Amino acid sequence: MTTIAVIGLGTMGLGIAQCFAQAGFDVLATDTHAPMRDSAADRLVQNLAPRVKAxxxxxxxxxxxxAHFTVVPDLNGLATAALAIEAIVERIEAKQDLFARLEGILAPHSILATNTSSLSxxxxxxxLARPERVLGLHFFNxxxxxxxxxxxxxxxxDPQALAKVREWAEAAGKTVITAPDRPGFIVNRCARPFYGEALAMLEAGTPAARIDAAMLAAGYRLxxxxxxxxxxADINLAATEGLYAAMDGHPRYFPFAPLRAQVASGHLGRKTGAGFVFPAExxxxxxPMIALRIEATLANEALWLLAEGGxxxxGIDTAVKLxxxxxxxxxxxxxxxxxAAIKATLSDLAARAPDQMKPRYAPAPGL
Ligand SMILES: NC(=O)c1ccc[n+]([C@@H]2O[C@H](COP(=O)([O-])OP(=O)(O)OC[C@H]3O[C@@H](n4cnc5c(N)ncnc54)[C@H](O)[C@@H]3O)[C@@H](O)[C@H]2O)c1
Structure with a gap:
C-alpha cells in the first residue's frame, strides 16, 4: 500500500490525513509544534466520532x-512516503525550506505536493533539485x-507525477480537477464576483438581506x-486583498468599502455572533436583476480564466459547484x-461605473 506523508497537523493537515487513512493508505504525519503532534490522534478520534454515532x-x-495514521517526531520519519503533502503555515520561505529538506529525506521519485491557497x-x-516532482494539491475545508x-x-x-497523485486522490474518493497555477486557482478566483458584485450593490444602497434573498430564490444555498x-469577513477580506494584489490591482478583484467597514466594526459573522446578515434568517x-448581475460577472470571470489556459x-463548472x-x-x-444577456448586463454596468471601475466589466474574449 502507498504511504502518504502529511506535514502540518492543523485544520487542513489532519483533515487530509483522515481522507487518505480512511481510504486505506498508510499515513505518516508530523508537525513542528509538539502539542499538535501529541493531540493529533485524539483529534482524529473526535473528528470520526460523529460519523460513527450517526x-x-x-x-x-x-x-x-x-491504525493507518501514524504521527512521527520529525521529517526523518517520513522517508518511506511516495507522496508528501504539506499543509503548514502559508509562508513561501517556510514551504520552500520544507520541500528542500524533504528532497534530502524522501526517495528521488517521491512527489511533493502543496496545499497552498494563495502561493504560486x-x-x-x-x-529545488527536482522541481518536476512538485505540484499543487488544493483541498477544501x-x-x-x-x-x-x-x-x-x-x-x-512531470505528467506521471500528476497521473499518480490524481489516481491516489480519486482512490480517497475525491473529484480531482486540474487547475492552472494562477492566483486563486479555479474556485477562489471564480468566487470573487459572487462577493464583489454583491458588495458593489450594497455600497450603492441595496440592502444585504435583499441581495441574499435574490440569490436564495435563484437556487443558491446561501x-x-x-x-x-x-x-x-476578515478571512474574506484577506482573500480578496490577496487576489487583488496578485492580479496587479485589477478592478475585477476590488475590495469594496463595505467589506473593510464590516471588518473594522468587529462584526465578522458567525464567529462573533453578528455579521452582514447573521443572525437573521x-x-x-x-x-432576477440582482441574480443576473451577479451571474453575469461570475460567467465573465470564468471566461477570463478560461482564456488564460490550463x-x-x-472543469471550471465542476470545481465551482463542488x-x-x-x-x-x-x-x-x-x-x-x-x-447576449450577459454582454448587455456587463455593458450596462460599465456605462454606470466610474471610470476607474469600467474595466471591471470588460467582456472576456469568449463573449
Ligand atoms: N483553512 C483553510 O480553509 C484552508 C483551505 C485550503 C488550504 N489551506 C492551506 O493549508 C495550509 C494549512 O492551513 P491550516 O488552516 O490547516 O493552518 P493551521 O494553522 O490550522 O495548521 C498549520 C500547522 O502547521 C504547523 N507548522 C507550521 N510550520 C511548520 C513547519 N515548518 N513544519 C511542520 N509543521 C509546521 C503548525 O504548527 C500548525 O499545526 C496553508 O497553506 C493554507 O493556506 C487552508
Missing amino acids: GKLSPEDAAATL VTSLAQG PAPVMRLVELIPHAGT GPFALIDLIG VVAHAD TTPE GLNFPRGPFEMLAQHGS
Whole structure:
C-alpha cells in the first residue's frame, strides 16, 4: 500500500490525513509544534466520532482509519512516503525550506505536493533539485467532507507525477480537477464576483438581506452575505486583498468599502455572533436583476480564466459547484442566460461605473 506523508497537523493537515487513512493508505504525519503532534490522534478520534454515532462509519472502519495514521517526531520519519503533502503555515520561505529538506529525506521519485491557497506552485518549485516532482494539491475545508481537490501543475511538473497523485486522490474518493497555477486557482478566483458584485450593490444602497434573498430564490444555498458571515469577513477580506494584489490591482478583484467597514466594526459573522446578515434568517425572494448581475460577472470571470489556459469549461463548472456548493457552474449560467444577456448586463454596468471601475466589466474574449 502507498504511504502518504502529511506535514502540518492543523485544520487542513489532519483533515487530509483522515481522507487518505480512511481510504486505506498508510499515513505518516508530523508537525513542528509538539502539542499538535501529541493531540493529533485524539483529534482524529473526535473528528470520526460523529460519523460513527450517526451510523455512517462502522466502529471497525474508524479503528482501521486510526491504525493507518501514524504521527512521527520529525521529517526523518517520513522517508518511506511516495507522496508528501504539506499543509503548514502559508509562508513561501517556510514551504520552500520544507520541500528542500524533504528532497534530502524522501526517495528521488517521491512527489511533493502543496496545499497552498494563495502561493504560486511555480515559485515553490524554484531552487529545488527536482522541481518536476512538485505540484499543487488544493483541498477544501473540511477536507474529509469536501469532495473537490484542485490539482495544479507548474510548467515543468512531470505528467506521471500528476497521473499518480490524481489516481491516489480519486482512490480517497475525491473529484480531482486540474487547475492552472494562477492566483486563486479555479474556485477562489471564480468566487470573487459572487462577493464583489454583491458588495458593489450594497455600497450603492441595496440592502444585504435583499441581495441574499435574490440569490436564495435563484437556487443558491446561501447568499453572498450569509456566506461571508459563515467564512468570516476578515478571512474574506484577506482573500480578496490577496487576489487583488496578485492580479496587479485589477478592478475585477476590488475590495469594496463595505467589506473593510464590516471588518473594522468587529462584526465578522458567525464567529462573533453578528455579521452582514447573521443572525437573521433571510427568506428567498426573487429579484432576477440582482441574480443576473451577479451571474453575469461570475460567467465573465470564468471566461477570463478560461482564456488564460490550463482549464476547461467543464472543469471550471465542476470545481465551482463542488467547491462553493453553487447550484450551477459559470458556463451553465452562461448557457442559461445566453451570451447576449450577459454582454448587455456587463455593458450596462460599465456605462454606470466610474471610470476607474469600467474595466471591471470588460467582456472576456469568449463573449
Ligand atoms: N483553512 C483553510 O480553509 C484552508 C483551505 C485550503 C488550504 N489551506 C492551506 O493549508 C495550509 C494549512 O492551513 P491550516 O488552516 O490547516 O493552518 P493551521 O494553522 O490550522 O495548521 C498549520 C500547522 O502547521 C504547523 N507548522 C507550521 N510550520 C511548520 C513547519 N515548518 N513544519 C511542520 N509543521 C509546521 C503548525 O504548527 C500548525 O499545526 C496553508 O497553506 C493554507 O493556506 C487552508
